[in-house]
Amino acid sequence: MKLILPDYNYVFEDEIAEVKDGILYVYKPGAFKEVMYRLTYLIYGKDECYFCHRKLRTDISETDESKYFSQITLDHLVPQEFGGPTISNNMRPACSRCNNLKSNMYPDEFEEYCMYEGKKDKEFKNLRKNFKEKLQLKQEKRRYGQLESIPKEWVSDELFRTIYVNFWISEPLGVEYFKQEKFYKKYKRLPKLAIVSQNRFLLDGFNTILLAKYNFCERINVIVLENVYYSGFPE
Numbered sequence: 001m002k003l004i005l006p007d008y009n010y011v012f013e014d015e016i017a018e019v020k021d022g023i024l025y026v027y028k029p030g031a032f033k034e035v036m037y038r039l040t041y042l043i044y045g046k047d048e049c050y051f052c053h054r055k056l057r058t059d060i061s062e063t064d065e066s067k068y069f070s071q072i073t074l075d076h077l078v079p080q081e082f083g084g085p086t087i088s089n090n091m092r093p094a095c096s097r098c099n100n101l102k103s104n105m106y107p108d109e110f111e112e113y114c115m116y117e118g119k120k121d122k123e124f125k126n127l128r129k130n131f132k133e134k135l136q137l138k139q140e141k142r143r144y145g146q147l148e149s150i151p152k153e154w155v156s157d158e159l160f161r162t163i164y165v166n167f168w169i170s171e172p173l174g175v176e177y178f179k180q181e182k183f184y185k186k187y188k189r190l191p192k193l194a195i196v197s198q199n200r201f202l203l204d205g206f207n208t209i210l211l212a213k214y215n216f217c218e219r220i221n222v223i224v225l226e227n228v229y230y231s232g233f234p235e
């Protein structure tokens, strides 16, 4: 798949990456996530919430009724819990209120949730209850892989041994690894995808690679970013 990029050339601060002629070059190992955060703000701006369309004002204090908000965050459209990748295609600037409320919902689910939330009449109370029950069922199905959680056209299935990992762990396995391992044992599938560049370097998803290795999964789900190139240093 193609990563959403600005249509102009751009060099990231500290030269960790560069957009040149429609290709993103990543120069620094481990910098991919940081590049994605900066890239998303670069494309979508930093001053409006994607969901409630309120504007950012840092000089005022935020209240629920306010037309403004005071803190910008990045929301994952496909929630991280269901494998939503940290790439510009899957992130939008959001106020912290919307981001917290949305939590692990998909955009359409969040839209429905917003119709019921905060309403006091009985009718809405029942609708809200129904919605929450249905949502929980759907979420459990997603965890078992019985319901599509990531757009099919984003994903390809690859032999994990064909992916170059150019950094290795120097510390014991982290909390995030054990969280993912627990998921793997319960739901019998890897919770996250690996993200790789066009030249097959691992950009994100190190724990996924480790899990695959330790559990003898030959094939894993991968997002191949066709317009991203990893090269260890600026050319």
Ligand SMILES: [Zn+2]
Pocket (backbone or CB within 6 Å): 049, 050, 051, 052, 053, 054, 094, 095, 096, 097, 098, 099
């Ligand atoms: Zn908002």
